[in-house]
Amino acid sequence: MSSATPPTSADVQQRLIAQYAEIAQLAGALAHEIKNPLSTIRLNMELLAEDLDEAQTPAQRRALKRIDTVQRECSRLQDLLDNFLDFAKVRRLSLKPTDLNRELQETLDFFAPEAAEGGIEVVRYFDPDLPTVQLDREVFRGSLLNLLINAKQAMPGGGQIVLRTRTAGDRAVLQIIDTGCGIDDHTAAHMFEAFYSTKPGGSGLGLPTAAKIIEAHGGMIQVQSELGQGTQFTIELPVAPRLGRE
Numbered sequence: 001m002s003s004a005t006p007p008t009s010a011d012v013q014q015r016l017i018a019q020y021a022e023i024a025q026l027a028g029a030l031a032h033e034i035k036n037p038l039s040t041i042r043l044n045m046e047l048l049a050e051d052l053d054e055a056q057t058p059a060q061r062r063a064l065k066r067i068d069t070v071q072r073e074c075s076r077l078q079d080l081l082d083n084f085l086d087f088a089k090v091r092r093l094s095l096k097p098t099d100l101n102r103e104l105q106e107t108l109d110f111f112a113p114e115a116a117e118g119g120i121e122v123v124r125y126f127d128p129d130l131p132t133v134q135l136d137r138e139v140f141r142g143s144l145l146n147l148l149i150n151a152k153q154a155m156p157g158g159g160q161i162v163l164r165t166r167t168a169g170d171r172a173v174l175q176i177i178d179t180g181c182g183i184d185d186h187t188a189a190h191m192f193e194a195f196y197s198t199k200p201g202g203s204g205l206g207l208p209t210a211a212k213i214i215e216a217h218g219g220m221i222q223v224q225s226e227l228g229q230g231t232q233f234t235i236e237l238p239v240a241p242r243l244g245r246e
């Protein structure tokens with residue numbers, strides 16, 4: 001009789017990771033497959049709408065309205081699939097020593113028109129001596145933009161976003177603070193879960209994607225919030241080792 005060694009917790013963990021990777025890959029492939037017929041549907045809806053451009057009869061007008069609904073839902077699905085593909089993507093980061101303050105400034109320049117449109121003042125308190133961090137700038141910018149957009153959406157009547165950087169031991173710390181609606185306990189407990197959203201039409205993938213990206217950089221993200229006052233996200237990133245020094 002052969003007695004198999006019971007699997008260790010490391011074995012179980014390895015197997016779970018492999019299963020997760022397989023499911024993530026399948027889900028990504030499925031999302032891709034759905035995108036093609038979806039764009040065919042959208043294209044045909046556009047053509048139909050063009051045909052009915054000069055709608056005369058009530059029936060034609062009703063048809064145009066329905067086409068409009070289908071088009072809107074198609075574009076919602078397309079956004080959802082794009083967000084999902086971005087979330088499920090297995091990223092190979094291309095890390096480079098980066099000046100985080102400069103990266104933040106460039107992201108803010110990109111975000112400036114959106115902030116202006118939403119009546120949002122952006123204030124920076126950057127630590128001039130912030131040490132270099134290892135970043136995949138393009139990927140990291142995606143996570144920053146998700147956080148900035150959430151902050152904007154939390155302040156529909158306008159408000160303020162503060163971006164602060166500082167050094168804490170071997171970590172660079174970034175805080176994104178808004179004066180928005182704040183987060184209740186139930187939302188705080190679930191908001192890092194995929195598809196959890198309190199917004200009509202929200203994908204619920206912004207924060208989980210941002211957290212995945214930050215964790216892939218060896219960092220972490222935390223949140224503190226006061227209902228009706230605002231929210232503060234704190235991101236910690238490991239400082240890049242200095243060249244020439246062990």
Ligand SMILES: Nc1ncnc2c1ncn2[C@@H]1O[C@H](COP(=O)(O)OP(=O)(O)O)[C@@H](O)[C@H]1O
Nearest residue numbers: 150151154191197198199202203204205206207
């Ligand atoms: N800065 C913020 N202020 C208030 N609530 C927030 C903020 N950021 C995130 N949230 C909450 O977390 C939820 C999940 O955010 P996210 O994953 O980006 O999905 P979505 O923005 O599509 O709803 C939001 O629906 C919202 O309730």
Ligand SMILES: [Mg+2]
Nearest residue numbers: 146150206207
């Ligand atoms: Mg979001």
